């Protein structure tokens with residue numbers, strides 16, 4: 001897997017669920033807020049890749065691309 005920040009070899013996932021190299025492990029990616037219910041969105045993986053999804057899914061279908 002590749003670091004979400006620099007594309008180098010990633011060894012770990014950060015708190016938000018992104019694969020990151022050791023150098024970028026501490027940098028936080030701020031999640032956007034759901035356009036419908038204003039909850040902080042979470043990383044989801046679908047057949048088209050990663051996207052931000054609402055944590056209240058399936059009650060709320062708010063999503064946002066990266």
Ligand SMILES: [Zn+2]
Pocket residue numbers: 003004005006007008020021022023024
């Ligand atoms: Zn990196």
Ligand SMILES: [Zn+2]
Pocket residue numbers: 034035036037038039054055056060061062
């Ligand atoms: Zn929502």
